[in-house]
Amino acid sequence: MLTIATGNKAVATAVRDAKPKVVAAYPITPQTEIVENIADFVSSGELDSRYIPVESEHSSMAACMGSSIAGVRTFTATSSHGLVYMCEMLHMVAAARLPIVMANANRALGPGWNVWAEHSDSLSMRDTGWLQVYVSTVQEAYDATLMAFRIAEDNDVLLPVMVNLDGFLLTHIMQGFETVELGDFIPETDLPHKIDVNNPGGYGTLTPPNEHFKFRWDIERALRDSVRIIEETESEFEKRFGRKYGMTEDYRTEDAVVIIVSMGTLGKEMEVAVDSLREEGIKAGSVRIRWYRPFPDLKSRLEGRDIVVIDRDYSFGFGGIVANEIRAKCNVKPYSVIAGLGGQEVTYDDIAEFVRDRKADSEFWFGVNE
Amino acid sequence: MAEIPEEEYILKTTSACAGCSASLILRYVTKAAGPDTVLVVPACCTSVIQGIYPDTAMNIPVYNVAFASAAAVASGMSEAFRAEGKDTNVICFAGDGGTVDIGIQALSGALERGTDFLYICYDNEAYSNTGMQRSGATPLGARTTTTPAGKTEFRKDLDAIIAAHNPVYMATACSAYPDDLYKKIKKALSVPGPKFMHVLAPCPPGWRYPSDKTIDMGKLAVKSGMWVLYERENGKLSITGASKAAMVKRIPVLDYIKVQGRFKTATEEDIEALQKSVDLGIEKLKKEAEGIC
Ligand SMILES: Cc1ncc(C[n+]2csc(CCOP(=O)(O)OP(=O)(O)O)c2C)c(N)n1
Numbered sequence: 001m002l003t004i005a006t007g008n009k010a011v012a013t014a015v016r017d018a019k020p021k022v023v024a025a026y027p028i029t030p031q032t033e034i035v036e037n038i039a040d041f042v043s044s045g046e047l048d049s050r051y052i053p054v055e056s057e058h059s060s061m062a063a064c065m066g067s068s069i070a071g072v073r074t075f076t077a078t079s080s081h082g083l084v085y086m087c088e089m090l091h092m093v094a095a096a097r098l099p100i101v102m103a104n105a106n107r108a109l110g111p112g113w114n115v116w117a118e119h120s121d122s123l124s125m126r127d128t129g130w131l132q133v134y135v136s137t138v139q140e141a142y143d144a145t146l147m148a149f150r151i152a153e154d155n156d157v158l159l160p161v162m163v164n165l166d167g168f169l170l171t172h173i174m175q176g177f178e179t180v181e182l183g184d185f186i187p188e189t190d191l192p193h194k195i196d197v198n199n200p201g202g203y204g205t206l207t208p209p210n211e212h213f214k215f216r217w218d219i220e221r222a223l224r225d226s227v228r229i230i231e232e233t234e235s236e237f238e239k240r241f242g243r244k245y246g247m248t249e250d251y252r253t254e255d256a257v258v259i260i261v262s263m264g265t266l267g268k269e270m271e272v273a274v275d276s277l278r279e280e281g282i283k284a285g286s287v288r289i290r291w292y293r294p295f296p297d298l299k300s301r302l303e304g305r306d307i308v309v310i311d312r313d314y315s316f317g318f319g320g321i322v323a324n325e326i327r328a329k330c331n332v333k334p335y336s337v338i339a340g341l342g343g344q345e346v347t348y349d350d351i352a353e354f355v356r357d358r359k360a361d362s363e364f365w366f367g368v369n370e
Numbered sequence: 371m372a373e374i375p376e377e378e379y380i381l382k383t384t385s386a387c388a389g390c391s392a393s394l395i396l397r398y399v400t401k402a403a404g405p406d407t408v409l410v411v412p413a414c415c416t417s418v419i420q421g422i423y424p425d426t427a428m429n430i431p432v433y434n435v436a437f438a439s440a441a442a443v444a445s446g447m448s449e450a451f452r453a454e455g456k457d458t459n460v461i462c463f464a465g466d467g468g469t470v471d472i473g474i475q476a477l478s479g480a481l482e483r484g485t486d487f488l489y490i491c492y493d494n495e496a497y498s499n500t501g502m503q504r505s506g507a508t509p510l511g512a513r514t515t516t517t518p519a520g521k522t523e524f525r526k527d528l529d530a531i532i533a534a535h536n537p538v539y540m541a542t543a544c545s546a547y548p549d550d551l552y553k554k555i556k557k558a559l560s561v562p563g564p565k566f567m568h569v570l571a572p573c574p575p576g577w578r579y580p581s582d583k584t585i586d587m588g589k590l591a592v593k594s595g596m597w598v599l600y601e602r603e604n605g606k607l608s609i610t611g612a613s614k615a616a617m618v619k620r621i622p623v624l625d626y627i628k629v630q631g632r633f634k635t636a637t638e639e640d641i642e643a644l645q646k647s648v649d650l651g652i653e654k655l656k657k658e659a660e661g662i663c
């Protein structure tokens with residue numbers, strides 16, 4: 001069915017369609033609309049789920065942990081301060097191998113108090129063991145949220161998935177999107193280690209160093225395997241419903257001399273910038289990173305080209321987070337542009353200008369060191 | 371005596387200290403709750419008592435969770451079980467630190483939402499797991515590693531805070547009176563909704579007394595009125611067991627604290643203040659039990 005809605009509504013609709021048994025959540029701008037819509041679905045009977053209106057984000061992730069270990073499909077949503085308030089629980093959930101799905105509306109952290117888009121919230125949680133996907137349209141928000149449940153709950157993955165959408169730029173933008181008839185696309189939740197009173201055991205018991213080490217390696221192995229599960233899930237989604245996704249979204253990269261890399265809604269602006277640069281005779285292309293964890297294999301596509309990375313985030317005292325991951329993984333020396341923090345406007349013209357001005361192996365703060 | 375079952379759910383291989391009353395409480399709690407039970411345990415001595423992976427001294431599932439999160443985890447777990455049509459008991463078993471300090475937000479939220487669970491706070495009046503630091507439940511005058519000269523504040527009135535949430539059932543108990551403890555757990559688990567129990571758990575290394583005196587210590591607490599056994603069902607208070615006598619006649623608080631190393635630095639004023647607060651507290655409870663409030 002084709003509808004017009006915000007990114008938030010699309011996420012809530014995907015949750016309705018995936019039928020979790022428990023949703024626990026706490027409101028925060030610009031995510032609030034997601035949990036309000038879910039509460040509506042639950043109260044109107046459209047979604048047969050328990051909605052737990054918890055008293056904080058630490059507790060929302062804790063409640064999700066409790067329901068997931070009991071073996072039922074579980075969802076929550078948050079943003080910014082809510083996400084970092086959950087930090088402890090994000091580690092707990094991933095290490096307990098619980099396939100919780102969470103939407104995060106990317107937003108800057110205060111002070112100054114700022115409710116607009118920035119990826120510093122989710123990127124500061126990159127080492128928790130959560131899979132992270134960044135979406136760029138309302139349709140993608142719906143599709144990625146649906147697929148997240150299947151990917152998270154796959155027995156070769158069993159890790160939580162965070163679906164990231166830019167605050168306001170996507171959470172509050174209206175676009176047309178199509179819902180799907182899921183059928184058996186997402187199997188019943190079947191958690192092999194769910195709590196079973198007929199088979200008692202300790203969960204999260206005090207664990208000596210060598211055993212702990214093995215558990216950590218298991219998480220890494222699952223993250224590596226998740227690439228295959230993501231690709232299988234997305235290709236089956238394409239076969240059934242016709243929309244194609246991948247670890248990245250590449251645009252005119254085959255013959256590109258310079259490739260722009262970014263995430264989230266900036267990805268679409270990059271494509272427009274690529275077209276206008278090509279008209280000027282600059283052979284540009286773009287790569288939008290969708291799955292940030294697991295990190296995509298980009299080396300063969302990026303090595304030997306000029307690279308411009310636009311980071312809507314920053315690791316203080318170090319550099320743009322995406323730029324530095326690409327530098328480390330792909331043997332390139334990118335022009336690192338820091339732009340769009342706290343919702344700063346970045347147009348396709350600005351992006352084209354970054355490309356024209358590029359200097360390898362240097363960093364540029366847009367709007368600050370002009 | 372109540373019919374306390376023979377089945378053991380906490381096995382002989384625990385890592386508890388000699389004379390640990392927290393593990394005694396755990397033993398009676400699990401006996402009363404039976405096998406269709408999941409324990410949710412935040413960071414505390416109980417995280418250690420149950421043994422080290424891959425072994426466990428517990429014969430029911432135990433979920434070890436983050437320090438602040440027990441009641442919230444229980445909320446999610448209880449909703450999930452109920453959604454699946456199971457009435458498995460969900461019991462939080464948490465120390466006083468995990469309850470009166472870091473965990474109180476989650477506990478308050480879960481009680482307010484009417485979560486169907488039982489929260490048990492075993493109160494050894496300090497952070498024992500991390501080496502006897504003060505908690506909000508440490509009594510005035512007690513020495514801990516973070517109050518080396520003795521605590522200068524009274525303990526937080528957890529029970530008043532819980533009572534303000536109107537749980538369907540709440541009770542206090544003490545490890546020295548297992549019969550009373552057992553009956554209260556049974557009663558708590560017989561009704562749906564949020565239930566709370568606060569159980570005094572004397573701790574030999576923390577309180578600095580010989581480990582064979584754990585039962586005596588609990589009895590002295592009750593006989594002096596430093597700990598009162600009661601229950602509140604649908605808001606109605608009744609004094610239970612050994613505390614009935616203490617309502618009328620008590621031993622001096624001094625008799626209780628002088629046998630514990632932790633009160634070594636307590637001043638005369640501290641002891642007087644403790645005695646006064648005990649007397650006042652009992653007057654208040656008496657009135658409430660008699661319906662004069
Ligand atoms: C967020 C967090 N802060 C601190 C700790 C360290 N810690 C573990 S147990 C504990 C004290 C527990 O005290 P209490 O709840 O009274 O239980 P007891 O150890 O006395 O059984 C502390 C401070 C932790 N695990 N998590």
Ligand code: SF4
Pocket residue numbers: 385386387388389390391392393415419494498499572573574575576
């Ligand atoms: S420190 Fe106290 S509460 Fe902890 S295990 Fe030892 S006796 Fe029990």
